[in-house]
Amino acid sequence: MAIIKTQDLTYIYGEGTPFRKVAVDNVDLEIEQGEMVGIIGHTGSGKSTLIQHFNGLMKPTKGEVYIDGEKLWDDKAKLRPVRFKVGLVFQYPEYQLFEETCYKDIAFGPKNMGLDNKEIDKRIKETARMVGLTPDLLDKSPFELSGGQKRRVAIAGVMAMEPKVLILDEPASGLDPKGREQILGLIKEYHQEKKNTVLIVSHSMEDIAKNVSKILVMNKAKLYCYDDTVKVFHRAAELEEMGLAVPQITRVFNRLKSMGIKIDDDVYTTKYAKELLLKMLKGK
Amino acid sequence: MIKDITIGQYFPGTSPVHRIDARAKILLTIAFIVMLFIADDIRGLCVGLAFTFITFIISRIPLKMMWKSLKTILVILIITSLLNLFFVHTGEPVFEWKFIKITDNGIQTAVFMVVRIACLIIGTSLLTYTTSPIDLTDAIERLLSPLKKIKVPVHELAMMMTIALRFIPTLIEETDKIMSAQKARGADMETGSIIKRAKALIPVLIPLFVSSFRHAEELALAMECRCYHGGEGRTRMKQLHLKLIDLWGTIYLAVFMAAVIVINHIW
Amino acid sequence: MSYIHIKGLEFSYINEAEEPPVKNTVLKGIDLDIEKGEFVAVLGHNGSGKSTLAKCINAINLPEKGEVMVDGLDTIREENLLPIRKRVGMVFQNPDNQIVATIVEEDVAFALENLGVEPGEIRRRVDEALKTVGMYEYRMHAPHKLSGGQKQRVAIAGIIAMQPDCIVLDEPTAMLDPHGRNEVMKTIKMLNKEQGVTIVLITHYMEEAAQAERVVVIDGGEKIMDNVPQKVFSQVDVMRNLGLDVPQVTEIADFLKKQGYDISDEIITEDECVQALYGLLKGKQE
Numbered sequence: 001m002a003i004i005k006t007q008d009l010t011y012i013y014g015e016g017t018p019f020r021k022v023a024v025d026n027v028d029l030e031i032e033q034g035e036m037v038g039i040i041g042h043t044g045s046g047k048s049t050l051i052q053h054f055n056g057l058m059k060p061t062k063g064e065v066y067i068d069g070e071k072l073w074d075d076k077a078k079l080r081p082v083r084f085k086v087g088l089v090f091q092y093p094e095y096q097l098f099e100e101t102c103y104k105d106i107a108f109g110p111k112n113m114g115l116d117n118k119e120i121d122k123r124i125k126e127t128a129r130m131v132g133l134t135p136d137l138l139d140k141s142p143f144e145l146s147g148g149q150k151r152r153v154a155i156a157g158v159m160a161m162e163p164k165v166l167i168l169d170e171p172a173s174g175l176d177p178k179g180r181e182q183i184l185g186l187i188k189e190y191h192q193e194k195k196n197t198v199l200i201v202s203h204s205m206e207d208i209a210k211n212v213s214k215i216l217v218m219n220k221a222k223l224y225c226y227d228d229t230v231k232v233f234h235r236a237a238e239l240e241e242m243g244l245a246v247p248q249i250t251r252v253f254n255r256l257k258s259m260g261i262k263i264d265d266d267v268y269t270t271k272y273a274k275e276l277l278l279k280m281l282k283g284k
Numbered sequence: 285m286i287k288d289i290t291i292g293q294y295f296p297g298t299s300p301v302h303r304i305d306a307r308a309k310i311l312l313t314i315a316f317i318v319m320l321f322i323a324d325d326i327r328g329l330c331v332g333l334a335f336t337f338i339t340f341i342i343s344r345i346p347l348k349m350m351w352k353s354l355k356t357i358l359v360i361l362i363i364t365s366l367l368n369l370f371f372v373h374t375g376e377p378v379f380e381w382k383f384i385k386i387t388d389n390g391i392q393t394a395v396f397m398v399v400r401i402a403c404l405i406i407g408t409s410l411l412t413y414t415t416s417p418i419d420l421t422d423a424i425e426r427l428l429s430p431l432k433k434i435k436v437p438v439h440e441l442a443m444m445m446t447i448a449l450r451f452i453p454t455l456i457e458e459t460d461k462i463m464s465a466q467k468a469r470g471a472d473m474e475t476g477s478i479i480k481r482a483k484a485l486i487p488v489l490i491p492l493f494v495s496s497f498r499h500a501e502e503l504a505l506a507m508e509c510r511c512y513h514g515g516e517g518r519t520r521m522k523q524l525h526l527k528l529i530d531l532w533g534t535i536y537l538a539v540f541m542a543a544v545i546v547i548n549h550i551w
Numbered sequence: 552m553s554y555i556h557i558k559g560l561e562f563s564y565i566n567e568a569e570e571p572p573v574k575n576t577v578l579k580g581i582d583l584d585i586e587k588g589e590f591v592a593v594l595g596h597n598g599s600g601k602s603t604l605a606k607c608i609n610a611i612n613l614p615e616k617g618e619v620m621v622d623g624l625d626t627i628r629e630e631n632l633l634p635i636r637k638r639v640g641m642v643f644q645n646p647d648n649q650i651v652a653t654i655v656e657e658d659v660a661f662a663l664e665n666l667g668v669e670p671g672e673i674r675r676r677v678d679e680a681l682k683t684v685g686m687y688e689y690r691m692h693a694p695h696k697l698s699g700g701q702k703q704r705v706a707i708a709g710i711i712a713m714q715p716d717c718i719v720l721d722e723p724t725a726m727l728d729p730h731g732r733n734e735v736m737k738t739i740k741m742l743n744k745e746q747g748v749t750i751v752l753i754t755h756y757m758e759e760a761a762q763a764e765r766v767v768v769i770d771g772g773e774k775i776m777d778n779v780p781q782k783v784f785s786q787v788d789v790m791r792n793l794g795l796d797v798p799q800v801t802e803i804a805d806f807l808k809k810q811g812y813d814i815s816d817e818i819i820t821e822d823e824c825v826q827a828l829y830g831l832l833k834g835k836q837e
Contacts, residue, residue, distance in 0.1 A: 043698065043728045057464050080470060088468040095458075096465040098490035108487065112470030143494065147597060157469060174725050176596040176755040178794030203728050206799070245729050248799040248821055255825045261832050270799050274806050277828070281812060281835060418653045450653045453695040499648050506649035509609060509641040510662035510709060511633055521660040521673040 001069055002030035003165055003197050004054055004086075008063035011049050015061065023049040025221040026063070031199070033164075036191050038208035038229070039201045040244060041218030047201050050218065051167050054199075055086035068164065084113050087163030091170040093154035097142040102133065102153045105142055109161040120160075127156040130193070131186050148179040152186075159190065166190070167199040172207060180204075184211055205247045209233065209268040217244075233268040249273050293349075293409075294416050300529060301343035302414045306423035308530040312537050313411045319541050320400055320407075326392065328548035329399055335540040336403045336410075345413045353409040354402055361398050368394035421445045426524065432515075439515025451499060455492070462491045552623060553584035554716065554749060555608060555639075559617030562603055577603045579772040580617065587716060590743045590750045592763035592780075596794040600772040601753045605721045608751065609639040622716065637666065640710030644722040646702030647695075649709075655697075656681065656690040659709045666713070673712075680712035683746075684738050700731025704738055711742065717749035718742065724759065736762065757784065757796045761819045768793065781817035800824035807831070 011024040024046045031037060041047045052058040053065050056072050056079040065072045067082055087109075090096070099105035103124055110120045128138055131152040137145065142153050151171075159166065171187060172180040184200075188211055191198045199216075202208050208215065208229075215232040217224040219242050225232060232239075236246045236254055246268070253267040263280075267273045296302075304312070316335070323329045340350060354361070368390055375389030412420070425442035432438050463473070466487045473484045562578040577600045585591055595601040606612040607619050610626040622638050624631040640662075643649050652658040656677055663673045681687040684704040694702060703723055710718055720739065724732040736759060742748040752763060760766050766783040768776040770793050776783050784790065784797045787805040791797075797805075804818040804827065812831060818824050 043730065052464070055468060057467060080472065083468055083470050088465075090461065090465045090468070093465065095495055096462055096469075096487075096491050098487045098494075108466075108471075109469040112472070161470070176794060177757075177796040178596055243730065249803065252800060252803075252821055252824050252828065255821075256828055256832065259825070259829055261829065262836055270802050273799075273803055277803070277807065278810065280832060281807075416653075418657065446652060450651060450694070453693070454647050457695070502643060502645060502648035503651070505611065506641075506643055507651060507661075509611065509636060510651075511636050511665040511713070512661075513633070513665065517667040518664050519667050519670055519673065520664055521657070521670055521677060523670050 001033070002066075003033040003068055004031040005029065005066040006053070006063065007066075009050075009053060009060050009065060010062040011046075011053065011058060012061045022221050024053070024060075027223045029216070029223060029226060031197065031216075031226075033197055034195050035197055035214055036188075036212045037197075037199045037226075038212035038215045039199055039218065040203070040205070040208060040215060040239075041224075042243060045218040046221040047218045048169060051088065051169065051199065051201060054165065054167060055088050056082045057088070084109075084161050085163055086165045086167065087158040087161050089155055089158045089166070089168040089171060091173060093158075093171075094142075094147065094150035097150060097154055097157075100141055101139050102128075102142050102145070103138040105153060106138075106157045106160050109157055113161060123160045123162065124156075127160040130159065130190055131156045132182070148175055148182070151175070151179075151183065155183075155186075163196070165197040165199065167201075169201045170203065171200060172202070172204070180207065187211070205245055205250075205268075209247050209250075217242075229268070230266055234266045236266075293412055295345050295349075295413050296416070297344055297414065299342060299344045299414070300533070301339060301410065303527075303529050304533045305524055305526055305530050306415050306419040307427055307524060308526065308533060309411055309415055310420075310423055310427060312533055313408055315537055315541065316407050317404060319537075319544055320403055322548065323400075323544045324548055326396055326399075328544045329396060329403070331540055331543045331547065332403050333399060335537070336407050340406065340410060343410060343414050345410065349409075349413060350406050353405055357401070357405055361401060364401060365394040365398050368397055417449045418446065421449070422520075422522070422524070437515075439518070443515075447503070454499070455496065458495055459488065459492055462488050552620065554587040554622055555583070555585040555751075556620040557581055557583040557604075557607070557617070560604070560607060560614050560619060561616035562600075562607060562612055563615055564603075577772050578607070581769075581772070581774050583767065583774065583777070585717075585749065585751065587749055588743075588747045590740070590752070590762075590764045591767060592752045592754060592760035592765070593767045593769060594754060594757070594760045594783075594795060595769035596755060599769045601769045602721050604769065605641070605719050605751065605753045608717075608719050609641055610635050611641075633666075637713055638715050639717045639719060640713055640715040642703065642706050642710060642718060642720040642723050644725050646699055646706055646726065649706050650694045650702060653693055654690075655686065655692050655694055655705050658694060658705060659690075659712050662709055662713045676712045676714070677708075680708040683711060683742070684708045698731060699727040700734035703727065703731065703735045707735070707738055707742075711746075711748070715748070717751065719751040719753070721753045722755070723752075724754070724756065732756075732759075755795065757790075757798055761798055768795070780819055784819050785816040787816075803828075 006027050006029045009024055009027040013021045013023055027050065039047050049058060053060060059073060067086060072082060097105050099108065106124045106127060107120050110123055133152055133156065137149065142150055168187065172183050175183060184207055187198060187200065200212060212229055214227065215229050216226045217232065233246065233250055236250050239246050249270055250268045253263055257263050265276065267276060320332050323332050369386055370384065372390035372393050373385055373387055375387040377385055377387050379386040421442050425438055428438045471484060471487055473481060560578050560581040561576065563574050563576040566573040566575060581604060593601045593604065603612060607614060608621065610632055613627055619626045621635050624635050626635060650658050651661050659677045659680055660673050663676060681690050684707050686701060686704050686708060689697065689701065694705060724735050727735065739750055739752065740762065743750045752759065754760055761780045761784065763780060766778065766780045767774060768783060784801045787797050787802060798819055800821055801819050804814050804824060805816050807814045808816045814827050814831060818827055
């Protein structure tokens with residue numbers, strides 16, 4: 001069964017004013033349990049609005065959202081439990097930290113769930129390990145930490161709610177290459193360990209290509225496609241037309257193809273490019 | 285929801301009221317207030333009322349805004365009228381019951397005071413409806429600039445106002461974002477007692493404070509890099525010039541003012 | 552002497568909150584000379600000291616040891632402050648935190664007003680600066696309604712209105728989407744090529760550094776490399792160890808070279824890579 005399902009999902013900003021804007025337009029979508037999905041699209045393509053529907057932060061103007069088979073917005077009392085089921089990490093999540101210590105900050109979500117102290121403690125220690133925060137950092141004020149560490153604390157705060165779906169909006173933005181890699185690495189590990197559904201919104205095609213198995217493309221408020229990573233990058237030309245940058249390596253291989261070199265496959269990571277090149281250069 | 289707050293409630297436009305220089309408009313508004321206060325009976329006040337209405341129509345601001353600006357002081361209006369109604373005891377009694385005594389003078393004063401306050405509010409809000417906040421700040425700075433001589437930091441105050449105006453939308457946006465983020469962590473800001481709700485705001489207020497400080501620090505640095513060193517030796521790109529329309533505005537108000545004086549004080 | 556001359560520059564932050572105060576030396580003896588009209592990228596990971604270095608150039612940070620000279624003016628002398636800031640403009644990472652006014656053109660005028668330029672001249676220079684960055688039609692807009700890339704272009708306009716010789720940009724694209732990054736990079740390159748403005752671009756995006764004429768790599772407060780981008784990025788392993796990236800095409804070329812194939816390791820653009828791979832594969836497939 002699909003963990004996230006939308007039917008005809010439409011969201012309109014400022015209905016009835018001159019600023020009316022359709023942000024999400026008739027999206028029908030089914031995301032299976034356990035997937036690792038990359039969400040791509042322009043700024044203003046509707047991706048941020050879309051993900052805020054998945055945990056009931058936004059109410060559809062039209063259409064339905066089902067989480068784990070349950071219809072959202074049927075019963076307002078059910079909304080809060082949904083927020084625990086679908087954890088949403090916003091862009092620059094470190095700006096939401098507020099407690100005196102990292103420990104307390106990570107505890108905020110679990111506490112709101114009404115868990116007992118023992119369970120909260122267990123979860124904090126586990127998520128701290130998962131995001132690579134050493135125990136001594138937990139007692140420090142989050143405002144004393146470096147940018148990358150703050151971000152880990154913020155992500156841990158959502159992970160500690162043990163949501164069935166974890167959604168991250170640009171989790172690596174503003175970090176340097178090493179920081180990016182570390183954050184994306186820990187998300188990947190989380191996915192492998194927990195087997196939970198993970199959705200990552202990102203502008204960086206390189207990051208997406210390396211980490212996800214499926215890609216959801218939003219374009220002009222509409223769902224453009226939702227498919228396996230390979231199949232989406234197979235349509236690289238269409239993505240570029242939309243103004244989305246495909247990985248540099250994909251462009252290189254596509255240009256080689258158009259110059260008459262025979263390449264059997266689509267290339268979107270350097271790792272695969274290396275393998276393929278070796279095979280092509282060694283063979284025959 | 286929080287995005288609905290309008291600041292300064294400026295309605296861009298090109299009406300004659302909009303085009304009057306902001307400095308002139310402030311001075312004229314002050315003159316208008318004076319006019320309302322030298323009108324000391326209902327006839328004089330009618331002139332003031334007429335002025336308010338005609339100016340509002342000239343400005344082409346939606347008339348419902350008139351009501352909107354009054355709504356905020358409705359309570360004051362009601363209290364004023366009741367006080368006058370019950371406590372003015374001069375003149376002929378119109379109604380008497382036990383200790384309550386309402387006189388014709390009481391009714392007159394009540395109506396008079398309500399109309400005066402209403403005119404006052406509508407007229408002054410017209411100033412903010414037709415003048416952009418930045419023009420207003422500029423005008424205040426220039427009008428107050430003689431005070432620099434007695435060491436009042438006029439420029440600094442105006443700069444603070446400008447920056448506040450600049451950052452209000454940014455901070456509102458930020459508040460929205462932080463609220464969403466905390467709600468996503470299960471924060472409940474909509475239910476419970478007042479104390480519980482106030483407590484629920486802490487996770488929003490602290491990050492907001494922290495980010496305001498960050499904004500301030502970075503902005504100060506950026507301003508320094510752009511050679512900001514206080515008001516001394518500073519010039520302005522936009523020079524305010526008094527134009528013909530300012531003269532017309534003054535004449536227009538002067539006519540009404542004269543009418544009030546003639547009706548109330550000479551006649 | 553070079554336009555910007557940095558010699559033996561040392562700088563520390565002192566954390567007064569700790570007891571006793573902790574001294575954190577961020578720059579440990581940097582030598583750097585930048586000529587007029589150059590386009591230099593300063594590359595380094597977060598905390599490498601690159602931003603601190605940038606702030607030393609226009610006298611926001613003053614050297615603890617060593618010297619920083621701009622156009623022959625020593626940053627340590629108080630009376631040089633305004634002349635230096637007039638010559639070296641600075642653009643920061645967060646576009647929201649450097650726009651002062653509530654209208655675009657008012658903001659661009661800000662520096663000129665501070666410098667006491669005559670109003671007619673301000674008007675002329677503001678219009679010109681806005682046209683240069685392609686934001687003229689937005690001159691009456693409120694800044695908070697613009698996109699990130701547009702805001703940064705307004706910030707750049709506010710700097711070029713001062714007609715500086717040099718602009719230091721401290722991670723100007725870190726908070727922007729790819730489209731905004733392109734806008735800003737195009738503007739920077741245009742300023743350098745067409746108006747001869749010296750550009751110092753602080754960044755951790757290697758795609759951006761690759762567009763410069765010269766790349767300076769900073770790590771742990773020291774200058775590690777200073778060379779043309781081809782030479783810098785060809786050191787794939789060194790860069791990786793510094794926590795930095797190299798372009799994907801450089802990585803591929805480096806890999807093939809190490810496998811013993813005849814390919815240049817100074818490939819940094821897509822075109823160069825396509826040409827090189829075409830040469831290799833064409834022979835194989837015929």
